[in-house]
Amino acid sequence: DQQVKQNSPSLSVQEGRISILNCDYTNSMFDYFLWYKKYPAEGPTFLISISSIKDKNEDGRFTVFLNKSAKHLSLHIVPSQPGDSAVYFCAASAGETGANSKLTFGKGITLSVRP
Amino acid sequence: KAGVTQTPRYLIKTRGQQVTLSCSPISGHRSVSWYQQTPGQGLQFLFEYFSETQRNKGNFPGRFSGRQFSNSRSEMNVSTLELGDSALYLCASSLVVPPQQYFGPGTRLTVT
Numbered sequence: 001d002q003q004v005k006q007n008s009p010s011l012s013v014q015e016g017r018i019s020i021l022n023c024d025y026t027n028s029m030f031d032y033f034l035w036y037k038k039y040p041a042e043g044p045t046f047l048i049s050i051s052s053i054k055d056k057n058e059d060g061r062f063t064v065f066l067n068k069s070a071k072h073l074s075l076h077i078v079p080s081q082p083g084d085s086a087v088y089f090c091a092a093s094a095g096e097t098g099a100n101s102k103l104t105f106g107k108g109i110t111l112s113v114r115p
Numbered sequence: 116k117a118g119v120t121q122t123p124r125y126l127i128k129t130r131g132q133q134v135t136l137s138c139s140p141i142s143g144h145r146s147v148s149w150y151q152q153t154p155g156q157g158l159q160f161l162f163e164y165f166s167e168t169q170r171n172k173g174n175f176p177g178r179f180s181g182r183q184f185s186n187s188r189s190e191m192n193v194s195t196l197e198l199g200d201s202a203l204y205l206c207a208s209s210l211v212v213p214p215q216q217y218f219g220p221g222t223r224l225t226v227t
Contacts, residue, residue: 046216
């Protein structure tokens with residue numbers, strides 16, 4: 001049973017436009033969410049996170065929105081740049097205590113930003 | 116500050132053999148987690164160690180084991196390798212409490 005779902009395997013956008021990457025989850029115990037970016041032959045790089053007490057978190061060109069009632073979050077990248085082309089993973093955690101220290105990842109979405 | 120390092124980067128083993136992978140976390144980070152990445156399953160959590168104790172474990176068979184040393188360095192071991200164990204094994208460290216984790220480049224294991 002996949003608890004974190006990234007239903008679109010790929011997304012292609014024009015440079016300068018907005019990229020919207022979506023993620024859905026089923027486990028209502030998740031209360032912390034993260035986005036990671038991964039280039040080939042490298043480990044995932046942390047991008048941005050959001051706690052369930054918030055509905056929006058912004059960091060430069062990256063904004064994450066959380067809709068708890070819909071169990072849905074999205075990552076907005078504005079403006080998109082060719083260097084943003086990578087695989088993006090959504091991840092979730094149930095609690096910030098050590099007893100719930102594992103991250104559950106979606107399968108990723110490949111973003112391609114066209115020049 | 117140096118990032119998470121993993122050794123070796125690439126490894127080829129034969130079915131039935133065992134393998135040990137190593138991870139050095141970011142200095143000061145006490146939590147180390149291990150993940151397996153495969154094309155079909157994505158990133159799956161193996162286990163997490165904190166202060167030399169396994170604190171959380173994923174749904175993997177007992178052939179997968181790990182340990183953490185007093186300097187926070189960690190190793191994972193896979194015994195009796197199967198073809199399906201071919202994957203990218205990622206190590207991640209965090210300061211005290213996850214979930215914000217910092218990943219190493221991974222060890223690419225190929226089982227033939």
